Amino acid sequence: MVSAAALPASAQIDITGNYEPIMHEDQVERIPGPDVGDYAGLPITEAARFRANSWSPSLLTLPEHQCKPHPSTYGFRGVGNLRIQSVVDPESEEIVAYTTHIRWMEQKRTIWMDGRPHPPEFAPHTWQGFSTGRWEGNVLVVETTHLKAGWFRRNGLMLTDAAKMTERFIKHGNVIQHVYMIEDPNYLTEPLIKTSGFLLQDRDYMEPYPCSYVTEVPRARGEVPHNLPGTEASNPSAEYAAMHKIPVEAARGGAETAYPEFMRRAQPAAGRTGAQ
Amino acid sequence: MVVPDVNDAAVRQRIVVTMVERSMKTRWSTASPVVRRTLVLASVLILGAVGMAAQQQNFDNIQVRSMHVQGKIWMLVGAGGNVTIQIGDDGVLVVDTQFDGMADKLIAEINRLSGGKPIRYIINTHSHGDHVGGNQKIAAAGAQIVAGNFAGQIAFRTGGGNPAFIIAHENALNRISRPAQGEPPPFEAWPTDTFFVESKDMYFNGEAIRLLHQPNAHTDGDILVHFRGSDVISAGDVYTNARYPNIDVAAGGSINGIVAAANNIIDLTVPADKQEGGTYVIPGHGRLADEADVVEYRDMLTIIRDRIQDLAQKGQTLEQVKAAKPTLDYDGRFGAATGIGNTDTFVERVYNGVKPPDPPANNRNRRR
Ligand SMILES: [Zn+2]
Numbered sequence: 001m002v003s004a005a006a007l008p009a010s011a012q013i014d015i016t017g018n019y020e021p022i023m024h025e026d027q028v029e030r031i032p033g034p035d036v037g038d039y040a041g042l043p044i045t046e047a048a049r050f051r052a053n054s055w056s057p058s059l060l061t062l063p064e065h066q067c068k069p070h071p072s073t074y075g076f077r078g079v080g081n082l083r084i085q086s087v088v089d090p091e092s093e094e095i096v097a098y099t100t101h102i103r104w105m106e107q108k109r110t111i112w113m114d115g116r117p118h119p120p121e122f123a124p125h126t127w128q129g130f131s132t133g134r135w136e137g138n139v140l141v142v143e144t145t146h147l148k149a150g151w152f153r154r155n156g157l158m159l160t161d162a163a164k165m166t167e168r169f170i171k172h173g174n175v176i177q178h179v180y181m182i183e184d185p186n187y188l189t190e191p192l193i194k195t196s197g198f199l200l201q202d203r204d205y206m207e208p209y210p211c212s213y214v215t216e217v218p219r220a221r222g223e224v225p226h227n228l229p230g231t232e233a234s235n236p237s238a239e240y241a242a243m244h245k246i247p248v249e250a251a252r253g254g255a256e257t258a259y260p261e262f263m264r265r266a267q268p269a270a271g272r273t274g275a276q
Numbered sequence: 277m278v279v280p281d282v283n284d285a286a287v288r289q290r291i292v293v294t295m296v297e298r299s300m301k302t303r304w305s306t307a308s309p310v311v312r313r314t315l316v317l318a319s320v321l322i323l324g325a326v327g328m329a330a331q332q333q334n335f336d337n338i339q340v341r342s343m344h345v346q347g348k349i350w351m352l353v354g355a356g357g358n359v360t361i362q363i364g365d366d367g368v369l370v371v372d373t374q375f376d377g378m379a380d381k382l383i384a385e386i387n388r389l390s391g392g393k394p395i396r397y398i399i400n401t402h403s404h405g406d407h408v409g410g411n412q413k414i415a416a417a418g419a420q421i422v423a424g425n426f427a428g429q430i431a432f433r434t435g436g437g438n439p440a441f442i443i444a445h446e447n448a449l450n451r452i453s454r455p456a457q458g459e460p461p462p463f464e465a466w467p468t469d470t471f472f473v474e475s476k477d478m479y480f481n482g483e484a485i486r487l488l489h490q491p492n493a494h495t496d497g498d499i500l501v502h503f504r505g506s507d508v509i510s511a512g513d514v515y516t517n518a519r520y521p522n523i524d525v526a527a528g529g530s531i532n533g534i535v536a537a538a539n540n541i542i543d544l545t546v547p548a549d550k551q552e553g554g555t556y557v558i559p560g561h562g563r564l565a566d567e568a569d570v571v572e573y574r575d576m577l578t579i580i581r582d583r584i585q586d587l588a589q590k591g592q593t594l595e596q597v598k599a600a601k602p603t604l605d606y607d608g609r610f611g612a613a614t615g616i617g618n619t620d621t622f623v624e625r626v627y628n629g630v631k632p633p634d635p636p637a638n639n640r641n642r643r644r
Contacts, residue, residue, distance in 0.1 A: 051605035054579060064542060064571045068551045105550055120341060122353050124564045127552055148552075149572045149609075160609040161569075186608030211550060222539045224578040228586050229600070 012135050015098070015171055018204045019082045022175070022197035030077055034155040037236025039253025040246070048157060048187035049252060053234045055156025058217070058225035067211035069105030071150030072128045073165055073182050077196050080104040083206050098133065098140075106209045111142050118145050125161050140169040152182060152192060155236075160186040174200035189255050335377040340385040345556050345564060347506025348481055350389055354378050356406030357560050360510035361386055362503060364481025367396040368418070370440075371501050371510040372560075373410030382410055383417045394419045397480065399487065400444035400467045401512025401560065402498045403451035403527065408444075412465035415439035439464065445489050446472035447497030451527055488544075490514050490537035494521060494560075496528025498537065502544055509544060511537075513560035515570060519617040520603075520610045521577070523625040531581055531629040538574035542567060576606050584623065585630040594627050 023030060036057075039049060059065055070078050080103030087097040087110075096114040101107065109128035118130055129147040133140055144165040151158045163184035170177040176198040181191045227233040237251040247266045249257070256262050333355070340354040352359035356374035359382060368390050374382060386395065395418025400408045418440030444452075444467030452467065453460050460466075476487040483505025490498040494513040501510040513522065514537035523529045541557060545567035548554035557565045583602040592600070603611060603619055611619040 045608070047605045047608055054605065059575070064551065064567065066551075067547070067549075068568065120343070122341070122351065122358075122563045123343060124556070124566060125569065127550065127568075148568055161572075162609060222535060222574070222578060224575045224582075226575075226579045226582070228583060229602075 012095075012140075013138050013171055015140060015169055015176060016084050016086050018201045018206070019084070019176060019198035020201055021079065021082065022199050023079075025196060026077070026194075029153065031079065034153050035236075035240050035243075036155045037238070037240035037251055038155060039157060039237065040250050041258040042153070042157065042253045043188050043190045043192055043255035043258065044157065044253050045187050045189055049254075050229075051158055051187070052156035053236060054226045054229070055158070056225040056227055056233070061216040062219075062224070063213040063215060066213040066216075067105070069107045069127050070102070071147060071159070072107065072109055072131075072144060073147065073150050073152050073159055073163060073180070074154070075102045075104075075107040075128075076167075076178050076180060077194060078102065078104055081201070081205060082198055083204065101206060103206060103209055105211060111140075118143075129165065138171070142167040142169070152194075158187060159184045162186060163188075176200075333375060333377060335375065335381070338378070338381075340378070340381045342385055342389060343564065345506070345508050345558065347503065347508065348483065349503055349506045349508040349556075349558075351558050351564055352382065352385060354381060356409065357401075357404070357513065358510075358558055358562075360501065360508070360558050361389065362481055362483075362485075362506065363390045363393065364483075366481045367394040369397040369399065369480055369485070370395055370414060370418075371399045371558075372401055372407040372512065373398060373414050375406060375409035376413065377409070379410035379413035379417075383414060386414075395440045396420055397478075398440050398442045398467070399499075399501055399510075400442065400448055400452075401501065401510065402495045403444070403448040404495070404513065404524075407512065407560070408448075408452060408461075408465065408467070411442055411467070412462055415442055415464065441469045442467040443469040443471075443476070443478075443487070445487075445497040445499050446470040447495070447528065448499075449497075451495065451497060456526060488540070490540060491533055492528050492530045493533035493537040494529050495524045500537070500541065500544070507546075507554065508556045508558065509541060510558045511541060511560060514538070515541060515557060515559045515565070515573060516561040516617070517559050517565055517569060517573060518562035519612055520606075520619065520622040522617040523622065523629070525625055525628070529625075531577070531626045535574065535577050535581060538570055538577060541570050542574060545570065576610070580606065581626055581630060584626045588627060588631040594624060597627050598623055 039052065044052075069075070076082075083101045085099045086095045087099060088094065089096050096112070098111045098113065100109045100111065107128060109131055111131040111133040113133050116132065118132065123146060125146045125148045127148050127150065129144040131142050131144040133142045135141070144167070147159070147161060147163050147165070149159060149161045150163070159182065163182055166181045168179040170179070178196045178198060179193065181193045182188065183191050238248055241248040241251040250262070250266055335355055338355045340352055342350050342352045345351050348362045348364050350361050350363065352361060354374055355378050357372050359374060360371035362369040368386055370386065373379065395414060397420075398411060398415055398418070400411070416439050419438050420441050449467050449470045452465070471487070474489050478485040478487070483503055486502040486504065488500040488502060490500060498512055498514050500512070500514070503509070514534055521534050523531055523534060545555035545557060547567050551568045553566055555567060557567070557570055559565055580603055584597055587597045587600060587602065598620070603623060607619055613619070
């Protein structure tokens with residue numbers, strides 16, 4: 001035990017450096033952006049679906065919404081390079097933390113490696129959350145709590161501030177495979193798992209990303225844009241399903257839509273019309 | 277410290293007479309006749325105050341935990357509403373006091389954090405028992421500087437004691453001194469240092485403190501306590517992130533008042549960067565927050581209010597509105613089947629707050 005505890009942290013593989021995201025996974029969602037109403041294959045609850053159907057992109061024009069960064073539950077799938085640095089205790093030379101910084105809106109996070117506990121439940125929540133890490137073999141495992149109410153897709157699929165995230169950073173040569181697993185008792189029926197790749201760069205590169213809000217649309221005080229239930233805008237999955245010729249049940253998402261059984265059962269919408 | 281026996285008729289008489297005299301002469305001398313009448317009535321009612329009517333809840337296993345927020349401000353949690361304290365060279369200021377049964381633990385934690393500095397002021401954000409129950413003990417543990425035009429305080433408070441002042445909005449005093457049910461708490465627990473206009477300014481421990489009335493929100497006597505130097509707002513129950521707000525209609529609360537209060541908090545808060553940090557907001561119940569958290573709450577309340585208003589304006593009954601589940605997306609996070617702020621009551625009170633008024637009865641007569 002003593003020798004294990006004294007093993008210097010630097011014996012672990014080095015994950016620090018400047019990385020570019022590799023965009024071949026879910027490129028359509030991540031670069032151009034997802035369609036509204038596309039929840040296919042996502043393990044969302046009825047509550048999450050209702051929330052997303054009510055969501056209006058105009059919400060982002062409110063001054064108090066303009067400078068929100070991506071939460072850590074989305075940022076690793078966004079654009080912008082990722083810089084990972086280590087924080088070293090000058091006495092012991094041990095790594096006490098890693099910091100991650102994603103360029104867009106300066107998503108800065110500290111991953112504590114010194115064994116500290118997570119804060120009490122009445123402590124504030126942040127966009128990036130409170131993260132602690134540990135090594136499992138050559139895999140850095142990170143647990144994040146104290147997240148603000150964020151999102152995991154840019155079309156109104158939200159998370160509550162009860163969400164938790166577990167990540168794995170797996171380095172193969174000059175590539176990091178990032179895996180996250182998000183749990184939210186309110187909006188996810190089972191953990192949402194996504195992977196993304198990052199390619200190590202030769203040059204360290206990061207630029208600042210300041211943000212200050214402006215009044216984009218004059219509105220009455222306290223007005224919050226949203227789609228009222230029963231309106232056409234509150235059923236975006238119908239349009240999405242028609243556009244892509246998939247059953248609307250598939251577009252509406254839910255854990256069952258992620259499995260092969262659902263794919264076999266569901267026929268293309270065009271093929272079903274004659275059967276009615 | 278000598279605590280007067282309120283069962284003693286002579287003591288009660290002295291308290292009442294002193295308070296009424298003083299109210300006419302000094303602090304309340306600018307009050308409207310209505311306010312003065314209310315005060316006299318409130319004073320007379322303490323003749324019935326024979327002891328704390330608070331429910332005997334068991335707090336043995338509940339610890340007070342605290343966290344430094346920023347500047348001179350700490351947040352304390354235990355049972356009941358969150359407590360805010362400000363510590364500085366002038367002493368300690370306490371916002372809200374949980375329950376009587378928590379008072380000793382709160383005093384111990386306040387003394388630990390402040391190094392035993394005197395508690396000079398208590399501020400009550402509103403009248404509810406889970407926010408004012410410790411008033412008497414915590415005030416008695418404190419000490420106000422009694423001189424100048426504060427001298428009158430000592431005469432009617434504790435017969436020789438020198439407790440901390442207790443400050444609240446006038447409407448909160450009225451509800452504490454004349455509860456809808458049961459006996460009022462002892463006079464020493466009342467926030468007798470009140471204001472009835474939209475705000476009150478203080479300066480204590482080297483910073484400006486603004487008490488901002490939020491009309492007809494959670495109750496009719498809610499205030500935000502804004503510590504301008506430390507950049508912290510103690511919000512009371514107009515902002516709770518543990519549950520849906522309890523719209524205490526019987527105490528003058530309303531959904532639109534709570535939404536207005538949330539927007540007022542958003543006006544006062546300034547994030548440090550990327551919609552995070554900067555001004556911190558201590559909720560009445562729940563975790564420490566900043567502007568983005570209050571925005572989430574304001575958005576939630578506004579969206580639910582708009583949905584219910586839309587259905588009500590289409591002529592739907594309360595039962596139809598409940599069946600439409602207008603809170604479905606937020607119930608997992610804020611809802612509750614029972615208790616204060618439960619979902620059913622919340623929907624009902626929002627509905628009653630936004631439904632179109634019934635046509636006046638005499639319209640039908642005219643048509644006839
Ligand atoms: Zn309350």
